[in-house]
Amino acid sequence: MIDVTVATFEAEVIAASMQTPVLVDFWAPWCGPCKTLGPILEKLETDYAGRFKLVKIDTEQEQELAGMFGIRSIPTCVLMVGGQPVDGFMGAQPESEVRAFLDKHLPSVDEVQAEQEQDEALDALADGDTDAALERLQHAVATDPANDDARFDYVKLLLQLGHSDDARVAFAPVIAKAAGSLRLGALKTWMDAQDASDAAGGDALAGFDAAIAANKRDFTARYGRARWLMAQQRWTDAMDELLEILMRDKGWSEDAARKTYIAVLEIIEPPRVQVAEGQIPPQDPVVASYRRRLSSVVLS
Known part of the structure; x- marks a missing residue:
């Protein structure tokens, strides 16, 4: 008191x-x-x-x-x-x-504990200890299954580490929310890109490149290439490819390129940090640069 x-x-x-x-x-x-x-x-x-x-x-x-x-x-x-x-x-x-x-x-006791686990996980990630971060996030999700922020961080880290099957299991309880959530939807977009990449096969990149060389407006090939790059976690390369579509046809395939671009931005956005009231959180320079590029293309 x-x-x-x-x-x-x-x-x-x-x-x-x-x-x-x-x-x-x-x-x-x-x-x-x-x-x-x-x-x-x-x-x-x-x-x-x-x-x-x-x-x-x-x-x-x-x-x-x-x-x-x-x-x-x-x-x-x-x-x-x-x-x-x-x-x-x-x-x-x-x-x-x-x-x-x-x-x-x-907040309930479980919610408070889950938030503490999540904060500790982000600290561990900042120190480069991915094993500790994964353990903390797993505990956070188990303690408070309704904490979508912790689940996002957990599934994202699993995907980053290549544990795709575990990521899909962890994501299953919230898959119905993906359509109405920017962050959860971004994870689904990433996993869909992995599925598309697996279906395209190991020599897919050469095929995409050949199709684009023959026709720069082959947006299906460009989109396939962008998703393949996403599956490889080559984020800026994927956004560059999506920008090539947007510069030529902003609304192609029901806005698929823009929506996927935004999903990539959400995935690569660094963890949110607490700042004092009235202060602006620091921006990641890569994310800020690609947000500006998107705005420039879409609004032109």
Whole structure:
């Protein structure tokens, strides 16, 4: 539990809620119900073991903050998530009611554990330890099967390492979501490219090159070549080939070239990093360059 003032509000509430939900308890020393609710909140902060952060604001001392939230009676509790108030309650609620309120909004224990495993996996990848990263991601998906971000990272790493069969097994539970998810759809596009490459055979590249040399507008051959390059994880080469199609026919085959290009960008996008509020995450120069090239071709 932390006492918050105007000076510390930005760091202890706004910025902190970007990482962990923050429950703000507006109270005053003279308030009898506040003295009843306070110990309950402190007990629950301990019980929930880091799933939320409790802060207290003395409305007598911090009238500016109380006015900012429109506090009319105390105790009033406001839950902050992502820098914004998402819900709250007034009055000295019993512990069971406060638990129900928290459980409605807070991530479950499994979700928190899965997110921790995912973060550790990304740290391991940054250190070049793919075995540890794979193990952590496998645990994250097993702990919280609904965590599509962890599953994306897990399936992507399996494909990068050449474990295609394992990747397909891990992807199967979310395959129905692929059509409505940019990230999951990108994985399906990659696996479809692998299937197409396998079906084309080992000498496919020579055949594609010959067809393109004979007819630069043979978009079927160019698309087949791009998918073969995707299967080999030659990402920039694949996008260069897709751009050749887009420069000649932007809408070819129901926009297949553009959609596949975007899928490649999603695959090669580095893991998302947390930044302070108001800051712009750093961009990968390759991804940024190819996004600009796509925009230039599509909008020309």
